[in-house]
Amino acid sequence: MNDTASPVEIESAIRTIQTDLPVNATFHVWLKAKKDDEPGSVSFSNHNGKFGEVSSTNLDEYNFRIYQVFGGGRVELSYDTVTTAVSVMYWFIASDVLETGITVVHTKPDNAAPDLPESYHFRPPFGWMNDPNGFGRFEGRPHLFYQHYSHGLRWNTMHWGHAVSSDYLRWRHLPIFLFPSEDLTTRPDKRGGAYSGSTIPLVEGTGIRVFFTEQVQDRVPEQQIQLTATSSDLIMAGQAEVILGNRPDGQGLTTDFRDPYVVRGPDGLWKMLLGSQSDGGGVILLYETQDPTAASGWTYVGKLWVETRYKTTAIECPCLLPLDGPANARSTRWVLTYGLMHSEDAATGRKNLTMADVGWFDGKTFVKEFGQELDFGTDNYAFQAFLDGDTIVGIGWLANWADATPEIDFPTAMTLPRRMHFSHGALLTPPIGAAESLRHRILDRTRLAAGERVEFSTGAVELLFELTKPGLPFELELDHPSAKLGVVCDDTGLWIRHEDGRGSPSPRYISEGARPFRLRIFLDYGSIEVFADHGRYVGTKRIESFEPVRAAHLKSIDGAVAHATIWALKQ
Incomplete structure (x- = not known):
């Protein structure tokens, strides 16, 4: 992972951070005002004096600003701590950020990553993290996206963080990839954001297509809808568009409607799984599209799975992949994994279990052969996997909502990445x-x-x-x-x-x-x-x-x- 820069900070009302830059560096800065009659600001200076500034008048939440520094050399970033609060500052070179990552030059004490030199689990460079999203290999490299809030160690308005690797173990942190709507980022009120989803390669051209749930807690009638966006550079997502603005009618569903997972089905069509809840239990909904790009035309197929065990409410983070052969072979088994929100095993006291069912999928229905718990420790939650060549590789959030709440600081990690394969009638998930x-x-x-x-x-x-x-x-x-x-x-x-x-x-x-x-x-x-x-x-x-x-x-x-x-x- 990238080392955080070691800036020189001069302690006074004016705080100055010095960093050495190559040419054409892009800064991402999150700042807010401390006074209602004076904006917060961060200035950029070099040996010739001040040459730029970013500012914000928002008193409630840190605002995101971008600033391009075309010349290289020693640069000073300064702000008045009386009028300005700064959460995060990092820079990168867009042309080679996938190779070099970001360089963090500032975090707050309450959103800084822990200093654990020998630690080998993935952790974000700052802030809160939960579910892995969009896990996959794109343009030759494994990419990991994740649910992220930059400004503290507590769950809040969801963004997508991003990292890239060559071996699934050693990661380079990349710029924040996906932002929620501007309305949701004006105050830290936990109303929603860019929730979990998945990613596929663009069918035409280089880049990726992202699918995610947008949550707006007070929106009527749908709190949760499905959006898609693309990124040609793998650095930041473009403008998102709604692809599913409503739950399917007549299915008796709650407002839970989230976590789109998109995969190519055995019939060659793109399939989308979504988690929900009905009177009958937790539900996995199945959609499909005839659109080869998966950009539009999504239609409801039916309920792929209904789960009634363990007092489950909504199902979260469903994932479906061919397990022991090619997707288009009738004999191929598929593995279906999913989280059981609010579930509890009365015999053991464990909560929020994750299941893994093995069976056959014909593009419309899933027929279960056998099932098992994915993890008896339960802290491999929101597990997401993809087919890397002919090998399934997956990763989970190394935590559980039974312990995490929005009211406590909760620094977490991702699990070790695992393989999934079928052997002698059992599903095995060893480390990679x-x-x-x-x-x-x-x-x-x-x-x-x-x-x-x-x-x-x-x-x-x-x-x-x-x-x-x-x-x-x-x-x-x-x-x-x-x-x-x-x-x-x-x-x-x-x-x-x-x-x-x-x-x-x-x-x-x-x-x-x-x-x-x-x-x-x-x-x-x-x-x-x-x-x-x-x-x-x-x-x-x-x-x-x-x-x-x-x-x-x-x-x-x-x-x-x-x-x-x-x-x-x-x-």
Whole structure:
């Protein structure tokens, strides 16, 4: 990821930030006024004096401004802290930003990214993040878009953040890609914005087409409608147009109507999945279009799926992909993933589950063969995947709305990217192969297997161990300063022990009946991800705070552990 610039700040009423620029740098600045009788402003100066300025009269929310600096060299950005508040400033060179990313020169203390040098999970360069959007490979590179609010660590008016990678693990931050309407950005009142969606390559020419939900909380009759926009440069989206302005009639739907996922169907037509809710439960709606560009002509096909389990309200973030063959083959299985909003498993206390159903899709209907939870830890939410060649690659929000609320600061990350494939009657979701490139150095090859305590030098660690027989009991104790943490296999199954000491009983994060033999466990600052039996059982759990896990101790019966290795990880 890009390093934040180290500006020189002169502490006085006038704050000055110095940065060295190449020629033709574009600045993105968010600022607001502090006084109703005087605009807030940021000035640009060099050795010849002041040459430019951006300003805002808005007292409620930070306004977005663009400024082009044609000459290079040392530039000073100055503003009066009495009259002006500045949230974010970054610059980039449009001609090579996909190669070099943005350079952040200013954030506030309350929207700054955490300083975690060894951390390997994706985090935004500033501000709030939730659902991954538009995940895909475009013009040869993986791109990740995400729900984003720049000016704090709490959910608010939604934009799309953006990053690009070559391996899904090491990301370059790019300019904010998609903005909500100007009316929604005038005040931080949580009325809506550019909600989740998906992206496809442009059928004609280079670039991408984006599909997203626009939410306006007080709009009548539709709070949520579907829009599309294009981008030829992969840097910023163009003007958005409405493609679905109303829910389908006569379906008994609530106002929930969101998260368009667009994929090519087995009949060659573009299909769109949308999440909603009806009297019968959570609903996935199916649309299609004859338009080869997917720009228009979307018509309602029917309810692809209705979910009644776990007291689900709306379904969120549906995703559908061919799993074990080409999309146009009748024998090909498809995998349907979706989030169950407000769901609760009464037996375990886990909330907001995510399901993965495998079956057959003929372009109109989905016939389920079997289903399983995508993640027994539940903190792999809003999972979105795409077909990269012949391999499905997906990523999720490493959090859950059971813990996050708009009233608390909640810095989060994305999960490790995962593959999805079908093997011996099961859906496997192991980490991508490139995850092995994170292994920086070996910490242990003998002590963990021998039952000894192993200390960690950093909070970024991978543990790999195999049992001599599937399902042998063990308990991996993980020493964390504020949570009782571990991974356990017993006669009930495989589960993550997570007790945060808040008094209320912790949910039981369990894959019931699992009898694993091979465990691969990733620890990072603020998370644990468990992959058992090559991704047959997967559990992801966010850990409060960025305190590292300090040590591990593996307890088991004599002869149960065949071998174990621990690596320190580094991006």
